Amino acid sequence: MKIAQDPTPFHHDAELLDFPKLIADLGYEHIQLTPHRDLIPFFRHPKADDALVGKLKKACADAGITIASVLPVQRWSGPDEWAREAAVRNWKRIIQITVDLGCSVIGTEFSGRPERPEESEAAFYRSMEELLPIIEREGIDLLIDPHPDDFVEDGLEAIRVIRGLNSPNVGMVYVACHTYHMGHPMRQIMLSAGDLIRLVHVADTMDHHRSHGLRYISNPPGNAARVHQHLRIGDGDLDWDDFFGGLAEIGFYDRPGTVMCNSVFAEDETGQEMARYQLDTMKRYVAAHHSPQD
Numbered sequence: 001m002k003i004a005q006d007p008t009p010f011h012h013d014a015e016l017l018d019f020p021k022l023i024a025d026l027g028y029e030h031i032q033l034t035p036h037r038d039l040i041p042f043f044r045h046p047k048a049d050d051a052l053v054g055k056l057k058k059a060c061a062d063a064g065i066t067i068a069s070v071l072p073v074q075r076w077s078g079p080d081e082w083a084r085e086a087a088v089r090n091w092k093r094i095i096q097i098t099v100d101l102g103c104s105v106i107g108t109e110f111s112g113r114p115e116r117p118e119e120s121e122a123a124f125y126r127s128m129e130e131l132l133p134i135i136e137r138e139g140i141d142l143l144i145d146p147h148p149d150d151f152v153e154d155g156l157e158a159i160r161v162i163r164g165l166n167s168p169n170v171g172m173v174y175v176a177c178h179t180y181h182m183g184h185p186m187r188q189i190m191l192s193a194g195d196l197i198r199l200v201h202v203a204d205t206m207d208h209h210r211s212h213g214l215r216y217i218s219n220p221p222g223n224a225a226r227v228h229q230h231l232r233i234g235d236g237d238l239d240w241d242d243f244f245g246g247l248a249e250i251g252f253y254d255r256p257g258t259v260m261c262n263s264v265f266a267e268d269e270t271g272q273e274m275a276r277y278q279l280d281t282m283k284r285y286v287a288a289h290h291s292p293q294d
Contacts, residue, residue: 001253003282004030004068004261006201009271011036017055020063026275030068031060032107032261039097040072045086046093053100060101068259069105069143069199070098076127077112077151079119087111088127092134099138105259107143107173107199110161112151114224120151121161128165136169141257143199145173148181148226155182155189162196171196175263176243177205177230186239190246197250201263202243202282204236205229230265232274233281244285253290260286 005028007019014022016038023031035042038052048056060067072094076087098106112120135142146158155174162170174197179186190197208216208227216227233240252258262278 001255001258001260001286002030002066002068003279004028004032004259005275005279006032006034006071006261006263006265008034008265009268009274012268013271016052017059020056020059020065024063024065026272027279028065028275030066030259032069032071032259033067033101033103034071035073040070040094042073043075043087045090046097048097050100053097057101067101067103069107069261070094070101070103071107073109073111075111076131077110077120077124079113079116079123081123084123084127088130091127091131095131095134095138095140098140104139105141105143105199105257107145107259109145109147110150110152110158111147114149114151114153117151124151124161125164132165132167132169136167140169141171141198142169143171143173145175145178145201146182147175148178148228149224153181153183155184156192157183159189159193159196171198173197173199173201175201175203176238177201177203177228177236177263179238180205180207180209181226181228186242187246187249190250194250195255197247197252198255198257199259199261200247200252201261202233202278203230203263203265204233204238204240205231207237210237230263232264232267232277233285235266240285241289244289248289248291253286254292 005023040046074087075083078084146152205228
């Protein structure tokens with residue numbers, strides 16, 4: 001298992017090519033590359049040419065870290081066909097960039113619309129019909145997160161949709177702070193997914209179901225807002241012994257190629273201190289719950 005840092009908290013204070021050294025200085029050996037204006041922006045075509053990709057790869061090597069995963073977000077399940085077609089074009093370049101960076105893991109989202117679930121699911125499978133042969137040919141591990149405000153938010157339904165692709169190259173991202181939107185207990189989802197879970201994002205969140213659904217007040221009543229946070233471990237309501245214990249039960253720590261990523265976005269002002277805290281705390285929980293196989 002690799003433990004990685006998401007550089008999103010530093011996007012406003014550092015440039016793309018500065019990230020590898022910054023992450024290494026924080027004590028991490030691995031980085032997860034998330035949407036960035038100079039590399040792969042949200043929803044748009046990648047902006048990196050081969051020269052920039054080469055410089056980024058070299059910067060990682062010089063800093064002594066590896067790229068554990070790449071995380072693009074594209075509307076490949078968009079129910080509007082023009083957006084879906086554009087996303088598929090973007091994905092082809094994203095896959096090539098990932099391969100050129102020496103990375104074999106891509107984490108992403110379903111990226112459809114919850115109010116148009118049937119159309120979004122059809123668009124997802126249509127996109128995958130074109131992309132899956134490329135993903136399998138390149139040896140990419142494509143891992144998908146049922147994100148709040150998507151056509152798949154339910155954790156068990158995400159397993160079904162992924163299973164429907166019938167490919168060993170496709171699995172699941174478990175994002176801890178999305179737990180309260182997944183519709184089922186954390187351990188139930190983990191045990192049902194098993195080795196489909198190959199990437200986890202570690203951040204705490206508040207349980208918006210508490211106080212009979214009145215913990216957060218949003219107006220007008222009944223609106224479709226999704227509420228969650230990306231807090232440091234201990235600042236929310238998640239049961240972290242349940243999380244790390246569940247990962248141990250499905251063999252996450254001993255499987256090759258798995259990635260655990262710090263995913264705290266709520267305190268950029270103290271980003272470096274937070275990243276060090278998360279690394280120490282993740283290692284401590286892993287040590288408490290992991291009995292290495294002989």
